[in-house]
Amino acid sequence: MYMENASKVKSPVMRFIGFVAYHNRIRIAIAMIMVIVITTIDLVLPMLTRDMVDKGITGRNMELLIKIIAIYSVMSVSARLLNLILGYIYATxxxxxxxxxxxxxxxxxxxxxxxFYTENRTGNLMSIVQSDIDIIENIDAELVFSIIKNSITAVISLYLMFRIDSILFVAVVSIQIILVVVQRYFTQSIHSNVSMYRDEYGDSSNIVQEYVYNIMNVIISKSKRFFISKFISGQRGLINKDIKINVLMSGNMCAANIFNLMMSMTIYGYGGYMIINGDFTLGSLLAFQNYAGMLIGPCISIVNANNRIQQARVSIDRVYSILDEPAVIDKEQNGLKCLDSDCLSEINVDNVVFGYDNEKDDKNDTDKKYVLNGVSMKFKRGEISAIVGESGCGKSTLSKLLYRLWDVDSGSIEIDGDNIKNIRLMSLRKCVSIVSQDIVIFDSTIRNNISLGKNISDEDIKRVCTLSGLDGFIASLDNGLDTEIGEKGIKISGGQKQRISIARAMLCDSPIIIFDEATSALDNVSQDIIMESIKKTLKDRIVIVIAHRLSTIRDVDKIFVLSNGKVLESGAHDELMKNRNIYYRLYASEQE
Ligand SMILES: Nc1ncnc2c1ncn2[C@@H]1O[C@H](COP(=O)(O)OP(=O)(O)OP(=O)(O)O)[C@@H](O)[C@H]1O
Incomplete structure (x- = not known):
């Protein structure tokens, strides 16, 4: 699902490395210099060992021996100190x-x-934003530099080994080539298995998330068994994949160790044979062994690093598939218009046609489910308008189109003559506030839930609490506005949540405010009081009320009756009642 959108231009891994490099230019330059110095020192040390043994010890030259020991010690200590500083740079x-x-x-x-939000489940997105990014963070600069350092060390070690003895060199390189082929097999298998694992992991965390998020409803609806069996069947697949990945990774390490053991035995066997025949010195054997060690150590590290990169590659692909999703707010917006919220006066919905994509079984083939079929409406500043109609007729869809969560298929929505597609999205969204049916309540105090972290005076908060009918409830609480209302507002009722979201709306300064079933959990009297407050407080805005209960919207300036994707009637309550048409029938049936 995610892979389809990945950029075909540059691989995600390269783009991630580019991202890391861009944000750490200076640190990378310093680290690079330090890595080169450390690598050079590491490569010179075996040569010093050779001279120490052959010229100092075997040559019985004490003065030279002391000199070499001193140089060796200074260089070794310097390299270790530089490594310490490098550790700090890597951590930052x-x-x-x-x-x-x-x-x-x-x-x-x-x-x-x-x-995008409709098609991608929260659990999958969470798994990408949490676990995948955690895995990617493991691919840090230290790993990348260790690969560079180990590769340089390995190549120069190869050259120096060749200089010391070409036959031993050929033997060691042949073993290394076989190791590379074996490793390639493991790498590909690990990558494909990790990829399947990550996708299944996303599905599984979706189940857990749904369960935990709705725990009370799960208990009430007795659906625990359903979730648990779904979870168990998902986990079975995950466990099998995880075991396979671990076996492959261990196999990869095991192969690397066996081949490296073969390499050591070849050096000691053939090198020892040449020393016995007098064709090789002990110092040269030690130097060759050291360089081979420099080949073995780095090769094992590269195998290890490769395992981690294979795991991270899948995660990087998944994260970049989100980053490659085209943003509605893109850079192209620079040339677009900004709205002046103070002067904004009219919204014109003109012949709007819109349908949601309906996914068919074939994932690439979608057809439309049309919700709006030529809807036209006008909303004016200083007026309260209402949209009514049966459930599912597209009332909320209209507010989503105005907010540009989706774009119309044909027709247009204009604000003061400008098509909203030609208005900067940030500017448009700043001017529109939606008090929706799904209220987001944060695990914090009533005050913070109303002010949303903005610096708002007590006086203003109390004023909107009175207007939304929260004042009595707050007065009954020991901590008043500073009462914690728990995660998702678990300690307050549905109606109190709605009042909080209405209070929020009364504090916002957007010129367009949409109340989408914002008072559905309140009784008739409370609804009437709140509608009065809305009328008084928001009288100079464009207010749109979406409502099921028609008694709530009796007094608004204009009512649009939506049915079968069209506006069938519009006008003030009295006018529509006189027409004795759909609105009249709906209203009458509500009164029965
Ligand atoms: N994201 C979506 N993807 C596909 N179809 C959708 C989506 N959101 C809504 N729909 C469908 O579009 C239609 C209109 O939905 P909408 O929420 O606008 O109705 P509504 O009039 O506000 O309903 P209600 O009064 O019940 O809230 C419904 O049939 C619904 O199933």
């Missing part, structure tokens, strides 16, 4: 990348279309 790079990359993904998620 890792933390910077971790924060910046997660923020980049979170920011991009907020700019995507309604289609």
């Amino acid at each position: 790079m890792r933390n910077k990348v971790a924060i910046k990359f997660r923020l980049k993904v979170l920011d991009h998620l907020s700019k995507l279309s309604g289609r």
